[in-house]
Amino acid sequence: MSTTVTLSGVEKSYGHTRAVDGVDLFAERGVTGLLGPNGAGKTTLMRMLATVLAPDAGHLRLLGDDPREPGGRLSIRRRLGYVPQEPGYHRNFTAFEFVDYVAILKEMTDRRARHDEVRRVLGLVGLTEVSGKKIKALSGGMRRRVALAQALLGHPELLILDEPTAGLDPEQRLRFREVVSAVTTDATVVLATHQTEDVSALCQRVVVMHEGSVRYDGSTRGLADGARGRVWLAADRHPSARLSWRTGDGRHRNIGEAPPGAELVEPTIEDGYLLLVGEGARRDAA
Amino acid sequence: MSEMWHADPGDIARYTTDTIDATRAVSIEAHLVTCARCREQVAGVADRTRLDAAWVEIVDTVESPRPTVVEWVLRRMGVRADTARLLAATPSLQASWLMAVIVALGFATLAAQSGTERGLAVFLIVAPLLPVAGVAAAFGRELDPTWEITAAAPGGGFRLLLVRASAVFATTLAVAAIACLALPTLSWTTAAWVLPALALTLASLALSTFTSPERASVAVAVTWVVAVLASAQETRDLLSAFGSSGQLALAIVAFVSAVLVAQRRDSFEIRSRL
Numbered sequence: 269m270s271t272t273v274t275l276s277g278v279e280k281s282y283g284h285t286r287a288v289d290g291v292d293l294f295a296e297r298g299v300t301g302l303l304g305p306n307g308a309g310k311t312t313l314m315r316m317l318a319t320v321l322a323p324d325a326g327h328l329r330l331l332g333d334d335p336r337e338p339g340g341r342l343s344i345r346r347r348l349g350y351v352p353q354e355p356g357y358h359r360n361f362t363a364f365e366f367v368d369y370v371a372i373l374k375e376m377t378d379r380r381a382r383h384d385e386v387r388r389v390l391g392l393v394g395l396t397e398v399s400g401k402k403i404k405a406l407s408g409g410m411r412r413r414v415a416l417a418q419a420l421l422g423h424p425e426l427l428i429l430d431e432p433t434a435g436l437d438p439e440q441r442l443r444f445r446e447v448v449s450a451v452t453t454d455a456t457v458v459l460a461t462h463q464t465e466d467v468s469a470l471c472q473r474v475v476v477m478h479e480g481s482v483r484y485d486g487s488t489r490g491l492a493d494g495a496r497g498r499v500w501l502a503a504d505r506h507p508s509a510r511l512s513w514r515t516g517d518g519r520h521r522n523i524g525e526a527p528p529g530a531e532l533v534e535p536t537i538e539d540g541y542l543l544l545v546g547e548g549a550r551r552d553a554a
Numbered sequence: 555m556s557e558m559w560h561a562d563p564g565d566i567a568r569y570t571t572d573t574i575d576a577t578r579a580v581s582i583e584a585h586l587v588t589c590a591r592c593r594e595q596v597a598g599v600a601d602r603t604r605l606d607a608a609w610v611e612i613v614d615t616v617e618s619p620r621p622t623v624v625e626w627v628l629r630r631m632g633v634r635a636d637t638a639r640l641l642a643a644t645p646s647l648q649a650s651w652l653m654a655v656i657v658a659l660g661f662a663t664l665a666a667q668s669g670t671e672r673g674l675a676v677f678l679i680v681a682p683l684l685p686v687a688g689v690a691a692a693f694g695r696e697l698d699p700t701w702e703i704t705a706a707a708p709g710g711g712f713r714l715l716l717v718r719a720s721a722v723f724a725t726t727l728a729v730a731a732i733a734c735l736a737l738p739t740l741s742w743t744t745a746a747w748v749l750p751a752l753a754l755t756l757a758s759l760a761l762s763t764f765t766s767p768e769r770a771s772v773a774v775a776v777t778w779v780v781a782v783l784a785s786a787q788e789t790r791d792l793l794s795a796f797g798s799s800g801q802l803a804l805a806i807v808a809f810v811s812a813v814l815v816a817q818r819r820d821s822f823e824i825r826s827r828l
Contacts, residue, residue, distance in 0.1 A: 282827070315702075315828075318702075318705075318706040319705075319706055319824060320702055320705045320706050320824070321824070321826075321828065322824045322825065322826045324826075335824065336824075338820065338823065341823065341824065342708055345706060345708040346708045348706060350702075350703065350706040352702040352703060352706075354702075355700075355702070355703060356698070356699025356700045356701065356702070356703070357699055357700065358643055358699060358700060359699075361619075361643075362619070364617055364619065365619040368619055368639075369639060369640070369643060369700075370700075370703060370707065372636045372639055372640055372709065373640070373703075373704060373707035373708070373709040373714075374708060374709065375708050375709050377636055379618075379635065379636075380614065383614050383617065383618065387617070399617065400617065415703075418703065428706075
């Protein structure tokens with residue numbers, strides 16, 4: 269497997285706030301999940317991976333090139349697909365026109381070939397039927413799919429997806445997972461999210477960020493295993509629990525240092541994640 | 555009632571291979587609309603590959619983006635279709651922005667029509683600021699909803715900035731030049747805003763390599779107004795900033811700014827702050 273994304277000691281500050289604090293990271297073919305609560309530094313990191321933002325310190329190497337070098341940056345951008353956290357649209361464009369516009373920005377100059385490619389990516393995300401509709405008339409979920417479609421133009425080798433499932437209903441999320449699964453045989457995907465379900469469903473590897481730094485980097489199974497022996501069910505919230513919530517069957521799921529004799533349960537990725545980021549994630553969920 | 559006629563099989567074969575003359579082709583096409591039997595014959599002998607190609611052509615024509623007014627004008631001027639599309643999406647080339655420019659220039663022209671030095675000064679101060687605002691809007695994050703997708707695209711960097719900035723500058727210059735014709739007198743003074751427009755736009759671009767385009771344009775606009783008023787106060791001549799020494803100073807500003815933009819062009823490609 270080839271490493272297509274390598275970050276070492278990457279830092280980024282806004283004023284006195286350190287958004288990304290000495291991050292070391294690598295990603296290779298397949299889907300790498302980037303989990304973290306709001307304000308963890310995920311979007312700043314994703315912008316750096318998308319060559320939109322320069323780091324203050326540290327080194328990035330994407331698809332074998334250095335984004336600081338003009339030639340390297342151009343080479344990366346030609347092989348990159350990017351869905352920003354808040355993708356903007358020219359609302360008077362139709363879905364087809366918008367994706368066609370981005371295709372022009374991606375240097376697809378041959379009109380016929382470009383239009384064929386636009387039709388292909390709109391088909392991939394299931395928007396063929398509404399390709400002639402104005403973006404302002406599309407639902408939020410459909411707009412998200414338009415954003416994903418533009419990122420898939422030209423079969424990118426590196427796909428940077430920042431919260432792509434925000435606002436999608438369960439069926440649309442399933443569709444999104446199908447699309448991402450289909451492209452990952454040839455591409456490296458970095459998926460930033462705070463949806464642990466997306467990570468469970470898609471990612472071979474997961475990186476948990478909190479307050480600008482990496483708190484976990486490993487397999488999704490390993491993240492869940494980190495909570496083994498620390499998740500138990502009880503009638504009430506236990507005083508030693510760091511986090512606790514009432515589940516559908518009326519019992520409390522407690523996470524923390526389990527008391528002797530506790531009814532331990534199989535941990536999930538979410539349990540492992542919550543143990544790592546604790547209060548930050550709880551605020552997010554609220 | 556007339557008996558239904560049917561197309562000659564030879565004509566149908568020639569029609570499907572596009573070897574028939576135009577008059578007969580039109581006649582057969584009209585007949586096919588009403589005759590199921592002849593349609594079946596055509597379907598039986600038509601080349602599937604040709605039909606598929608024709609269908610793709612039809613779909614592409616139907617789905618192809620309709621050119622906007624701006625795009626249509628640009629294409630008439632010889633601009634390539636894909637470049638025209640990129641330009642048509644420029645916020646400061648939208649109809650609403652151009653209307654705002656026309657309204658601003660309209661008020662400035664009205665002031666100038668008073669025939670007083672003060673009125674002319676208003677026009678000369680306002681006219682150079684319009685391209686500054688337009689160019690900032692052309693690539694600023696606040697007005698371009700797709701700035702982030704654009705920034706990550708290979709065609710979205712400095713080259714796009716130059717193309718958009720040139721188009722906005724030329725458009726605003728053209729509108730201002732037309733407004734000049736409505737001024738009470740036409741002399742060198744009425745054109746004294748052209749060099750300031752270029753200098754301020756370049757200064758704003760140069761400053762944008764350090765801060766956001768919106769902040770840069772505001773800083774340049776404020777500096778410009780203060781400098782003109784300070785010069786007027788100093789010399790007791792409202793138009794002194796537009797005289798030969800003022801123009802020379804602005805030419806230097808334009809040159810230095812252009813050099814700075816060229817040297818720091820990388821900051822338009824990848825941002826160090828947002």
